[in-house]
Amino acid sequence: MVTRLFRSALLALCLPALAFADEPNLDNGREVNGTCAACHGENGQGGKQGEYPRIAGQSAKFIEFTLKSFRARERINLPMFPYTQERELPDEDIRDIAAYLAAIELPTRPPKFKDTDDALTRLTAMQKVMLIPRVEGDxxxxxxxxxxxxxxxxxxxxxxxxxxxxxxxxxxxxxxxxxxxxxxxxxxxxxxxxxxxxxxxxxxxxxxxxxxxxxxxxxxxxx
Ligand code: HEC
Ligand code: HEC
CATH class of the missing domain: 1.10.760.10 (Cytochrome c-like domain)
Structure with a gap:
């Protein structure tokens, strides 16, 4: 009896931890992205000609590592520092937002629309198109x-x-x-x-x- 109780107590302790140990929760990632979108754009495409970098399509590992470096002030980012503090951005949120952003593909050309596509569909697709303009240089x-x-x-x-x-x-x-x-x-x-x-x-x-x-x-x- 005691051992069974002990075992179920142990299981109850471990299961939730196991459940969110590795698998990113993309719905939560989308929610966290609401904060990031203010600067980096709804689709992580960045903005203001690179004042805010593109973060969509970057590897999840790099995004996670970078958010943790901002949080620890190993890489200094004054605009982002407050958002990366533990209360604002716990490790699970970092994992989820990293997976969410990594999965966004930004096409470099406008899509081919069908006659039946409505204005909203077109607008949403066009907002994702991302092409870095040519710069001077050899x-x-x-x-x-x-x-x-x-x-x-x-x-x-x-x-x-x-x-x-x-x-x-x-x-x-x-x-x-x-x-x-x-x-x-x-x-x-x-x-x-x-x-x-x-x-x-x-x-x-x-x-x-x-x-x-x-x-x-x-x-x-x-x-
Ligand atoms: C107040 C504006 C602001 C908000 C909000 C913001 N960022 Fe940033 N972020 C920046 C700026 C500015 C930089 C560039 C810093 C620099 O020049 O080093 C940056 C850089 C980054 C980088 C580094 C990109 C690279 O290629 O080096 C990542 C990753 C990033 N942000 C992710 C996020 C995520 C995820 C969120 C939401 C949780 C977020 N940011 C919210 C302004 C913001
Ligand atoms: C030994 C591996 C290595 C080599 C070689 C290397 N890099 Fe990097 N580079 C990295 C790593 C790792 C990072 C991320 C650093 C970090 O954020 O801590 C990085 C980051 C960068 C960034 C910042 C991008 C961003 O989104 O923040 C630029 C720009 C860059 N490298 C340019 C170059 C160029 C140009 C060269 C060649 C002259 C080069 N690197 C050679 C490993 C390397």
Missing amino acids: IAAGKTLYESRCTTCHGDDARGKRLVPMLAGQYSSYLMRQMQSFQAGERPHDEEKPGEGVLKGLKEAELQNMLAYFTTLQNIEDK
Whole structure:
């Protein structure tokens, strides 16, 4: 009797924990996104020409890791800091919003509509279309530089993987700001000492060439 009681008590304690240990709850993710949408847009597409980065389609691992770094102030983000505090954003919410955003696909071309599609359907679909405008820069030189220093982690297609973020499809101005903050040692990239590493010594024009190259890699429909 005692053991059975003990066992069911143990089960009662463990089951709820097991139930939400790993499986993300996408409905909750959608709800949390209500807060994020104020800055990053309803579909996580970002805005204000990259003041707010695109977060949709980024890997769930990277989003989780990043939200936790903001929360711990390892990566400084003043606008977001209050939203990432434990009371506002517990670990389960982080897991759910990361899975929710990772699953959003943003097409780079307007969809083909059917005559029967109503205005709302069209508007909703158009709000998801995301194409980073071409920027100045030498595309060929950017490709050579990118391939010599960056593909091992960010991938040939610049889409990243796991803890490495995508670069293709992200706002150019946002990427420039991040690269300069890596060079200044203000945000850790993937190096042992702040400011050292693959971006060290690269001139602004060289960074700009890579940004120009990234804008040629973003048509997911072409792949
Ligand atoms: C008040 C505006 C604001 C709100 C609300 C906000 N963010 Fe942000 N977020 C920003 C800004 C600004 C940056 C860029 C910071 C920088 O330049 O380093 C950012 C950066 C990020 C990044 C890093 C992207 C990258 O590629 O490096 C992630 C991930 C992110 N936000 C997720 C979220 C999520 C999830 C929420 C909702 C829980 C959210 N944000 C709510 C303003 C906001
Ligand atoms: C050894 C692996 C590695 C190499 C090589 C590498 N990166 Fe990264 N990169 C990362 C990781 C990991 C992050 C995420 C860092 C973080 O947020 O803590 C990152 C982040 C970035 C970001 C920020 C993107 C965002 O959404 O916040 C940019 C821009 C970037 N890298 C550009 C480059 C460029 C350009 C090169 C080549 C010159 C390069 N990286 C080489 C691993 C690497």
